[in-house]
Amino acid sequence: MPRPARAGGRADVPGVTTGAIPLHRRPLAHLTVRARLLTAVVLLAALAVMITGGTAFVLQARATDARMDNSLARAVAALRSVQAKGDPSTGLPFDSVKSVLYAGVLNRVPGKNEGVFALLNGRPVYWAAPETRAVHLEQDPDLVAALAALPPDAPAVARTVATPVTQYRLIAVPVLLDGDPVSGLFVVAFDRAAERAGLRATFVMYSAAGLAALALIAGVAWFVVGRMLRPIRLLRDTTRRITESDLSERIEVTGRDDLSNLARTVNAMLDRLERAFGSQRELLDDVGHELRTPLTIVRGHLELLDPDDPDDVRATQALALDELDRMQRLVDDLVTLATADRPxxxxxxxxxxxxxxxxxxxxxxxxxxxxxxxxxxxxxxxxxxxxxxxxxxxxxxxxxxxxxxxxxxxxxxxxxxxxxxxxxxxxxxxxxxxxxxxxxxxxxxxxxxxxxxxxxxxxxxxxxxxxxxxxxxxxxxxxxxxxxxxxxxxxxxxxxxxxxxxxxxxxxxxxxx
CATH class of the missing domain: 3.30.565.10 (Histidine kinase-like ATPase, C-terminal domain)
Structure with missing residues (x-):
C-alpha cells in the first residue's frame, strides 16, 4: 500500500530525490582540498582581471567617444565662425549655401579616422583633395542615404550611425540662407570602429598578459597551497600508519601557522591516546591479576571443602567473604577513579x-x-x-x-x-x-x-x-x-x-x- 503524503507536504515520487545533495554528487566534491583552493584562487583572480579589464575598457571607450564628440563640437563652432565672417574671397556675406559649404569643407582639415563632406539637396559634394581625407564618407551609400533622410531643421547633435561599411560617430549641421532655396548639410564624421581598434588591440594585449598572470598565479598558488597543506598530508599519512597496537607515529611539524598548530594539537592528542591506551592495557592487566587471585583462592578452598566438617565450612565461608569484600573494595575504587573526570x-x-x-x-x-x-x-x-x-x-x-x-x-x-x-x-x-x-x-x-x-x-x-x-x-x-x-x-x-x-x-x- 503506498505511503500517504504528510499534511502540508507531498507524497514521495519514485525517481525523485529531495533534501540535501549527496556528497558524491556535489560539484568539486571529488577534487582534493589543494585543487579546490587552487580553483578558487584562479577563479577569483580571473574575476578580478575581467572586472578590472572590463571597467578600464568601458572607461576608455567612453573617453574615446567624448574626445570625438568634443572634436565634432569644435567643427560646428568653426563652421559657424566661417559663416559669420563671410565669403573670404569678397569679404561680403555668403550669397549661397554652396559657398558656405565650400568654405566650411576647405576650412576643416580632417584628422586620423575622420572625414568631412557636404550635401546639397541630399546629394554629396566635396572639394578637399583625396590625400587629405582619411575617410571617404561620400563612398558609403548607406551613410549618404541616412543623412539625406534627415529633415532640414534637424538639430546639430552628435550621433552614431552604423552601416555595413563601419560605424560612424558624426554630426550633421543644416545650412540654410535666405534667398537661396537650396538646403545644405555640413557633415563631419569619425570612423568609430577604427578609433576603437587601437583600444581593442590594447585590451587584447591586456587579456594575453592577464592569462599569463593567471598561469603564474596558478603555479605559485599550487606550490604555496601545497606547502600550507603539507601538515594535513602528513596527518593523513600518519593516521594511516597508526594501528591499535602502535600509536607511536607522530607528525613532523615545521612552522608556526595555524596548520602547524593543528599538527601539534594532533600530536598532543596522539600522546594522550597512547598514554590512555597504555593505561587501559595496564589497567586491564592489573585488574585481571587482582581479580584472578581472590577467585583462585576461593575456587581452591571450595574444591577442597569438606561439606561434612562444620569447622571447615565456616572457615571457607569466612575466607570467601573476605576475598569477596576485597574484590568489592577494588571495584569501588575503580568506579571512583572512572568517575574522577566527570564534571x-x-x-x-x-x-x-x-x-x-x-x-x-x-x-x-x-x-x-x-x-x-x-x-x-x-x-x-x-x-x-x-x-x-x-x-x-x-x-x-x-x-x-x-x-x-x-x-x-x-x-x-x-x-x-x-x-x-x-x-x-x-x-x-x-x-x-x-x-x-x-x-x-x-x-x-x-x-x-x-x-x-x-x-x-x-x-x-x-x-x-x-x-x-x-x-x-x-x-x-x-x-x-x-x-x-x-x-x-x-x-x-x-x-x-x-x-x-x-x-x-x-x-x-x-x-x-
Missing part, C-alpha cells in the same frame, strides 16, 4: 576548614593505636567538596597508620599559604624511598613495603584524582634527618572564596610539621 565528581560548597580538620581527626582516631595530633588548624572558609577531601585525607591517614608502628605519632594539619590551602599528614613510619616517590600515585603501583599487603595500589591514585578534580596537586615531603623519620603528604588546593574565621584553640598538641 559532577566534586560538588563545591562553603566549608569550614577548621571544623573539617577536627572531624577528620575524630575519624582518624578509630583507625588504630596511634597518637593522633592536630598540629595546625586553618580557621577559614573555602569552597571545596568536604566529602571528597575527607575521603582523600583519611586515605593518607590510613596509609600513615599502615606504615607506622603502634604508639607512634601521626600529625595532621591545615594551613593557608597565600591563595593556597594546604592539608597535610606526617607520620613516623618507614617513609617513601626516593626512587618510589614519582610512582606512588600511579594506579596499581605498590612499593616494596606493599608486596605482602592486601592493598590493590589504588589508594593514593584516588587521592591524586580527588585533588586534581579540585585543580590542586598532592606531593611528598621528606623531613630533615634531625627532625626524625617519616614522611609528609601534602594536599595543595586553591583557596577558592577564602573567608577568614575566628581563631579557635587547637584542642590537641600543636607541633610543627
Amino acid at each position: 559532577d565528581f566534586v560538588r563545591y560548597v562553603p566549608t569550614d576548614v577548621g571544623r573539617l580538620t577536627d572531624d577528620v581527626h575524630d575519624k582518624a582516631r578509630g583507625l588504630g593505636d596511634r597518637r593522633w595530633v592536630v598540629a595546625a588548624r586553618a580557621d577559614v572558609t573555602v569552597q571545596l567538596d568536604a566529602q571528597r577531601i575527607t575521603q582523600a585525607w583519611l586515605q593518607l591517614l590510613a596509609n600513615a597508620h599502615r606504615y607506622s608502628s603502634p604508639g607512634s605519632t601521626v600529625r595532621l594539619g591545615s594551613e593557608v599559604a597565600g591563595d593556597r590551602l594546604l592539608l597535610w599528614v606526617r607520620d613516623e613510619g618507614l617513609g617513601v624511598p626516593p626512587e618510589e616517590t614519582a610512582r606512588i600515585f600511579e594506579r596499581f603501583h605498590r612499593g616494596q613495603a606493599d608486596r605482602t599487603s592486601h592493598g590493590a595500589g589504588l589508594g593514593l591514585p584516588i587521592v591524586a584524582a580527588i585533588v586534581h578534580a579540585h585543580h590542586g596537586r598532592v606531593f611528598v615531603e621528606h623531613p630533615p634527618a634531625n627532625v626524625g623519620p617519616g614522611v609528609v603528604f601534602v594536599l595543595d588546593l586553591p583557596a577558592v572564596d577564602l573567608v577568614a574565621g575566628e581563631p579557635r584553640p587547637v584542642p590537641h598538641l600543636v607541633e610543627n610539621r
Whole structure:
C-alpha cells in the first residue's frame, strides 16, 4: 500500500530525490582540498582581471567617444565662425549655401579616422583633395542615404550611425540662407570602429598578459597551497600508519601557522591516546591479576571443602567473604577513579576548614593505636567538596597508620599559604624511598613495603584524582634527618572564596610539621 503524503507536504515520487545533495554528487566534491583552493584562487583572480579589464575598457571607450564628440563640437563652432565672417574671397556675406559649404569643407582639415563632406539637396559634394581625407564618407551609400533622410531643421547633435561599411560617430549641421532655396548639410564624421581598434588591440594585449598572470598565479598558488597543506598530508599519512597496537607515529611539524598548530594539537592528542591506551592495557592487566587471585583462592578452598566438617565450612565461608569484600573494595575504587573526570565528581560548597580538620581527626582516631595530633588548624572558609577531601585525607591517614608502628605519632594539619590551602599528614613510619616517590600515585603501583599487603595500589591514585578534580596537586615531603623519620603528604588546593574565621584553640598538641 503506498505511503500517504504528510499534511502540508507531498507524497514521495519514485525517481525523485529531495533534501540535501549527496556528497558524491556535489560539484568539486571529488577534487582534493589543494585543487579546490587552487580553483578558487584562479577563479577569483580571473574575476578580478575581467572586472578590472572590463571597467578600464568601458572607461576608455567612453573617453574615446567624448574626445570625438568634443572634436565634432569644435567643427560646428568653426563652421559657424566661417559663416559669420563671410565669403573670404569678397569679404561680403555668403550669397549661397554652396559657398558656405565650400568654405566650411576647405576650412576643416580632417584628422586620423575622420572625414568631412557636404550635401546639397541630399546629394554629396566635396572639394578637399583625396590625400587629405582619411575617410571617404561620400563612398558609403548607406551613410549618404541616412543623412539625406534627415529633415532640414534637424538639430546639430552628435550621433552614431552604423552601416555595413563601419560605424560612424558624426554630426550633421543644416545650412540654410535666405534667398537661396537650396538646403545644405555640413557633415563631419569619425570612423568609430577604427578609433576603437587601437583600444581593442590594447585590451587584447591586456587579456594575453592577464592569462599569463593567471598561469603564474596558478603555479605559485599550487606550490604555496601545497606547502600550507603539507601538515594535513602528513596527518593523513600518519593516521594511516597508526594501528591499535602502535600509536607511536607522530607528525613532523615545521612552522608556526595555524596548520602547524593543528599538527601539534594532533600530536598532543596522539600522546594522550597512547598514554590512555597504555593505561587501559595496564589497567586491564592489573585488574585481571587482582581479580584472578581472590577467585583462585576461593575456587581452591571450595574444591577442597569438606561439606561434612562444620569447622571447615565456616572457615571457607569466612575466607570467601573476605576475598569477596576485597574484590568489592577494588571495584569501588575503580568506579571512583572512572568517575574522577566527570564534571559532577566534586560538588563545591562553603566549608569550614577548621571544623573539617577536627572531624577528620575524630575519624582518624578509630583507625588504630596511634597518637593522633592536630598540629595546625586553618580557621577559614573555602569552597571545596568536604566529602571528597575527607575521603582523600583519611586515605593518607590510613596509609600513615599502615606504615607506622603502634604508639607512634601521626600529625595532621591545615594551613593557608597565600591563595593556597594546604592539608597535610606526617607520620613516623618507614617513609617513601626516593626512587618510589614519582610512582606512588600511579594506579596499581605498590612499593616494596606493599608486596605482602592486601592493598590493590589504588589508594593514593584516588587521592591524586580527588585533588586534581579540585585543580590542586598532592606531593611528598621528606623531613630533615634531625627532625626524625617519616614522611609528609601534602594536599595543595586553591583557596577558592577564602573567608577568614575566628581563631579557635587547637584542642590537641600543636607541633610543627
